[in-house]
Ligand SMILES: Nc1nc2c(ncn2[C@@H]2O[C@H](COP(=O)(O)OP(=O)(O)O)[C@@H](O)[C@H]2O)c(=O)[nH]1
């Protein structure tokens with residue numbers, strides 16, 4: 001994908017209606033701080049289009065990034081940040097579920113997992129929600145640059161095993177720092193939008 005232009009087109013809060021878009025959507029889900037915003041920036045070759053933060057739990061909105069007027073990359077609110085009240089976490093859950101359930105243009109959901117950590121209950125729940133809504137999750141193991149080369153493959157296998165992925169499931173390693181996986185993820189996305 002050659003990136004010509006990208007804009008943050010729509011920001012949806014908990015109470016806003018989802019926009020009626022004419023373009024295919026690819027959504028990104030994952031725990032807060034897993035690297036969603038960094039991944040989106042890397043995918044569209046921008047440094048700070050999507051706000052990254054060392055303060056987890058900041059993104060409480062669904063953000064639609066229009067890429068080349070050809071598709072949307074949709075940044076879903078991150079889950080599982082401990083310092084947020086249960087009530088707000090439940091709202092996020094409903095928001096994500098509503099999105100998965102009612103987005104007519106949604107083509108695929110990318111689930112991000114930090115390669116250094118074993119997927120937790122929230123991650124497994126997210127995986128199940130995605131599948132229950134009829135999508136095959138695309139697993140992206142983020143922050144691969146943070147591990148030594150010798151540890152990366154072992155950690156990647158651990159992520160796949162813990163999620164119970166089959167051999168037909170798609171999983172890739174990614175780094176927003178060095179660009180690992182960027183081309184591969186674009187070619188997967190392109191298959192889903194064409
Ligand atoms: N080394 C490294 N750090 C990353 C990578 N992706 C994200 N980060 C860092 O992890 C933190 C959270 O990233 P962010 O994209 O805001 O996560 P989000 O909450 O999922 O959107 C930030 O400090 C990022 O700089 C990566 O691939 N490699």
Ligand SMILES: [Mg+2]
Pocket residue numbers: 036037038051052053059
């Ligand atoms: Mg973010």
